[in-house]
Amino acid sequence: MSNDAVLHGDAVVLPHSGVHHGEHHEHHHHETFITKYVFSQDHKMIAKQFLITGMVWAVIGGLMSVLFRLQLGYPDATFPWLEDILGKWAKGGRISAEAYYALVTTHGTVLVFFVLTAGLSGTFANFLIPLQVGARDMASPMMNMLSYWFFLAASVVMLSSIFVETGPFSGGWTAYPPLSALGDASPGSKTGMDLWLTSMALFVVSQLLAGINYISTVLNLRTKGMSMTRLPLTIWALFFTAVLGLLSFPVLFSGFILLIFDRNFGTSFYLSDIFIASTNKALPNEGGSAILYQHLFWFLGHPEVYIILLPAMGMVSEILSTNARKPIFGYMAMIGSLFAIAILAFLVWAHHMFVTGLNPFLGSIFVLLTLLIAVPSAIKVFNWLTTLWRGNIRFTPGMLFAIGFVSLFISGGLTGIWLGNSALDIHLHDTYFVIAHFHIVMGVASMFGMFAGIYHWYPKMYGRYMNNTLGYIHFWLTMIGAYLIFWPMHYEGLAGMPRRYYDYSVWESFKQFAELNKFISTVVIIVFAVQLLFLFNFFYSIFKGRKVTTLNPWGSTTLEWTTPIHPGHGNWVGEIPEVHRWAYDYGKDGQEFIPQTQPVGEHESHH
Amino acid sequence: MFGSGKEVDTQSSARSNLRFRTRKTYNLQRTKYNVQLRKNLNVMIMSTVTSPERKRIHPHKFTMWLALGSIIMMFAALTSAYIVKKEQSNWLLFPLPKIFWYSTLVILFSSLTMFLSAKAFKARDMVKYRTLITLTAVLGILFGALQWTGFTDLQLHGVKIFGVGSNASASFLGIIVGLHVVHVLGGVIALLVLFFRAFSNKQKIYSPVPVEIVSTYWHFVDILWIYLFIFLSFVNR
Numbered sequence: 001m002s003n004d005a006v007l008h009g010d011a012v013v014l015p016h017s018g019v020h021h022g023e024h025h026e027h028h029h030h031e032t033f034i035t036k037y038v039f040s041q042d043h044k045m046i047a048k049q050f051l052i053t054g055m056v057w058a059v060i061g062g063l064m065s066v067l068f069r070l071q072l073g074y075p076d077a078t079f080p081w082l083e084d085i086l087g088k089w090a091k092g093g094r095i096s097a098e099a100y101y102a103l104v105t106t107h108g109t110v111l112v113f114f115v116l117t118a119g120l121s122g123t124f125a126n127f128l129i130p131l132q133v134g135a136r137d138m139a140s141p142m143m144n145m146l147s148y149w150f151f152l153a154a155s156v157v158m159l160s161s162i163f164v165e166t167g168p169f170s171g172g173w174t175a176y177p178p179l180s181a182l183g184d185a186s187p188g189s190k191t192g193m194d195l196w197l198t199s200m201a202l203f204v205v206s207q208l209l210a211g212i213n214y215i216s217t218v219l220n221l222r223t224k225g226m227s228m229t230r231l232p233l234t235i236w237a238l239f240f241t242a243v244l245g246l247l248s249f250p251v252l253f254s255g256f257i258l259l260i261f262d263r264n265f266g267t268s269f270y271l272s273d274i275f276i277a278s279t280n281k282a283l284p285n286e287g288g289s290a291i292l293y294q295h296l297f298w299f300l301g302h303p304e305v306y307i308i309l310l311p312a313m314g315m316v317s318e319i320l321s322t323n324a325r326k327p328i329f330g331y332m333a334m335i336g337s338l339f340a341i342a343i344l345a346f347l348v349w350a351h352h353m354f355v356t357g358l359n360p361f362l363g364s365i366f367v368l369l370t371l372l373i374a375v376p377s378a379i380k381v382f383n384w385l386t387t388l389w390r391g392n393i394r395f396t397p398g399m400l401f402a403i404g405f406v407s408l409f410i411s412g413g414l415t416g417i418w419l420g421n422s423a424l425d426i427h428l429h430d431t432y433f434v435i436a437h438f439h440i441v442m443g444v445a446s447m448f449g450m451f452a453g454i455y456h457w458y459p460k461m462y463g464r465y466m467n468n469t470l471g472y473i474h475f476w477l478t479m480i481g482a483y484l485i486f487w488p489m490h491y492e493g494l495a496g497m498p499r500r501y502y503d504y505s506v507w508e509s510f511k512q513f514a515e516l517n518k519f520i521s522t523v524v525i526i527v528f529a530v531q532l533l534f535l536f537n538f539f540y541s542i543f544k545g546r547k548v549t550t551l552n553p554w555g556s557t558t559l560e561w562t563t564p565i566h567p568g569h570g571n572w573v574g575e576i577p578e579v580h581r582w583a584y585d586y587g588k589d590g591q592e593f594i595p596q597t598q599p600v601g602e603h604e605s606h607h
Numbered sequence: 608m609f610g611s612g613k614e615v616d617t618q619s620s621a622r623s624n625l626r627f628r629t630r631k632t633y634n635l636q637r638t639k640y641n642v643q644l645r646k647n648l649n650v651m652i653m654s655t656v657t658s659p660e661r662k663r664i665h666p667h668k669f670t671m672w673l674a675l676g677s678i679i680m681m682f683a684a685l686t687s688a689y690i691v692k693k694e695q696s697n698w699l700l701f702p703l704p705k706i707f708w709y710s711t712l713v714i715l716f717s718s719l720t721m722f723l724s725a726k727a728f729k730a731r732d733m734v735k736y737r738t739l740i741t742l743t744a745v746l747g748i749l750f751g752a753l754q755w756t757g758f759t760d761l762q763l764h765g766v767k768i769f770g771v772g773s774n775a776s777a778s779f780l781g782i783i784v785g786l787h788v789v790h791v792l793g794g795v796i797a798l799l800v801l802f803f804r805a806f807s808n809k810q811k812i813y814s815p816v817p818v819e820i821v822s823t824y825w826h827f828v829d830i831l832w833i834y835l836f837i838f839l840s841f842v843n844r
């Protein structure tokens with residue numbers, strides 16, 4: 001069945017071997033457990049490492065949200081078992097304020113960076129780029145491996161911050177100073193913040209190593225005939241994602257360097273005129289500006305949300321087209337809109353700062369640029385819908401999640417237009433409306449993209465299928481649950497309910513939401529439980545899933561389905577296939593699909 | 608499951624061939640693959656058609672260019688932050704240390720020696736090559752030392768760089784110049800690696816690629832310094 005035995009070991013044919021001092025190294029080593037699963041340089045294995053590490057983080061981060069939702073839904077109740085697991089952080093069975101903030105902060109950091117950045121693009125860029133462009137591996141498998149190990153190191157440091165005496169950082173995932181700059185500002189600002197910064201610095205290194213590799217591979221290692229305009233949209237999306245990361249993470253890094261100096265070396269980049277109540281001391285720092293940090297942070301922060309979203313967009317385009325058995329509508333428009341989004345992503349960061357005293361004239365320019373993003377976004381939505389239109393749709397779990405993504409992207413994108421208007425944002429900023437907006441459009445939508453990708457490429461990853469019935473249950477409950485959780489938050493936000501508060505029951509104006517909050521928290525628990533079902537399905541299917549028996553189970557046109565069912569390191573046995581056409585010849589000239597490897601026939605019509 | 612019969616046929620035959628493949632044939636494949644790779648490299652950036660006549664770029668060099676892109680973004684962020692901060696209150700104005708002029712000369716000169724050493728390498732004049740990269744590395748270290756002296760000079764004149772009572776204007780200078788020096792020292796380490804490789808008896812190295820990559824990097828940190836120097840001189844007026 002499999003070619004594993006044939007390829008493993010000596011198949012370490014790396015793209016450099018052709019040019020590496022003009023000589024060939026012989027690889028006489030055997031594949032041991034260590035080289036195959038731990039220090040692997042095979043992009044497919046690295047992808048799985050990213051995926052599984054990401055899943056571990058998703059469980060931890062998700063569990064954190066369940067805990068703080070307990071506080072929000074049942075502010076008066078006590079849960080003695082909480083004290084058992086959290087100790088002093090939940091004295092008397094009620095989560096303390098410090099613990100609450102620490103949970104919210106870590107949830108945000110972990111989900112944004114570790115799950116939806118590393119877990120999502122780390123997995124699928126690694127897995128799909130070489131397979132879909134027709135390469136043996138990444139441009140530099142070594143750097144690729146390092147990128148995973150830096151990510152793992154970042155993970156370990158972040159995880160350790162949960163267990164320190166003073167707790168993890170608790171000033172929000174954006175780590176604004178002064179909370180992030182002054183150890184005395186809160187318990188979490190002490191060791192927890194040092195670890196947070198260390199972890200994030202490692203993470204930035206991991207992202208840069210990864211991004212350089214992805215770009216280099218897409219541009220340099222495409223197989224014969226694979227011109228840029230024959231690439232599947234997944235690759236285009238992952239390519240732009242990598243470009244965004246390469247250009248924006250260094251900026252975050254600069255911001256962190258200044259922050260580290262403010263924290264540890266007495267500088268005043270972000271600090272000015274501060275009196276700390278807990279120590280009863282006035283600080284000598286003068287002339288710093290906390291807003292400066294916000295500029296640097298959001299210059300990364302906004303591209304970051306697209307770093308999270310673009311891979312999902314790419315996979316959804318691919319999965320929709322494959323399962324609608326129709327070519328993607330407006331292929332070039334899809335690339336163009338990805339490009340436009342990538343450019344605009346760098347020009348809109350100040351929409352997170354409308355209420356910082358930003359010059360209103362400048363603000364209006366940012367309103368304009370922000371609203372411009374709606375144009376490429378709308379093009380994409382239009383193209384997805386027209387791709388589905390009158391398609392011969394196969395409702396696989398992957399397809400359902402892809403369709404769910406489109407729905408979520410529309411709902412969340414529309415509220416983005418509300419927020420993009422500074423006049424409205426002055427009211428809505430830092431309320432639950434924002435929470436609802438970005439969880440739907442980024443959090444849940446990208447999670448759906450990830451689920452779609454996993455269900456769809458699982459047969460290629462593990463040579464088995466995931467269970468469909470469990471997949472359907474997973475989809476419907478998650479879809480309904482996500483809307484039930486986040487839709488009502490819009491109303492809370494419109495009523496002015498601020499985010500990041502520990503207890504709303506003490507405010508007269510928010511008492512009306514007590515029942516609603518309880519309802520949301522209950523749904524959260526159910527939806528979390530449903531994700532465990534997914535995890536079970538995932539791990540069970542690795543060992544016991546139905547075996548894949550054909551090379552190309554979804555009838556796809558793309559290259560990854562021309563590899564053996566269990567591709568070894570090097571992906572193709574023998575020559576890499578040549579590509580003769582774009583990736584979307586579905587339903588053409590009466591044929592259900594035509595693989596990219598098939599030469600264009602003489603009498604073929606043009607697409 | 609969904610695959611049409613025809614599709615599976617072509618591929619499964621390719622697959623069954625390979626079940627008995629030995630290591631030797633695999634190596635053969637590998638050589639073929641390398642040829643394929645060279646062909647692939649012709650497919651140039653962003654071009655929609657293959658254009659073999661265009662000069663191909665070595666993947667490692669390409670990777671270096673990408674890395675330079677992110678270093679540029681890092682310094683762009685710092686200098687932008689510098690401008691933003693400068694427009695706000697409490698900004699100390701002070702003249703840059705005179706010694707920065709000397710360090711500028713040193714780094715410019717080091718670019719020249721770097722250029723000549725790469726040339727010597729290609730001419731296979733290994734003695735000259737080794738002397739020149741040593742000289743370049745020494746100049747790099749000298750550059751770092753001069754920058755350091757500049758800062759002690761500032762301190763002597765009462766401009767505090769870090770710590771209590773420092774002004775953001777001086778701290779920015781410290782961070783920007785300091786980070787640049789770190790990048791130069793990174794280059795020095797790369798030069799040392801080249802240096803020791805040139806002495807190693809185990810293998811003769813003919814590929815100019817590593818030298819070219821280091822030299823690209825070296826010229827880059829040089830140009831970066833010129834930019835920073837001009838920026839700091841003019842924006843601080």
Ligand code: HEM
Nearest residue numbers: 305309351352370374416417419420429430434438441442
């Ligand atoms: C038409 C498109 C969009 C517009 C006009 C838009 C606009 C905005 C604005 C103005 C804010 C700031 C709200 C505030 O804090 O007061 C915001 C927040 C946010 N948006 Fe969007 N958005 C759009 C799409 C997206 C997409 C596609 C994503 C992610 C994939 C996203 C992720 C976020 C996140 C994460 C935040 C909140 C960050 C935080 O404060 O913690 N947005 N959006």
Ligand SMILES: [Cu+2]
Nearest residue numbers: 302349351352
């Ligand atoms: Cu934004």
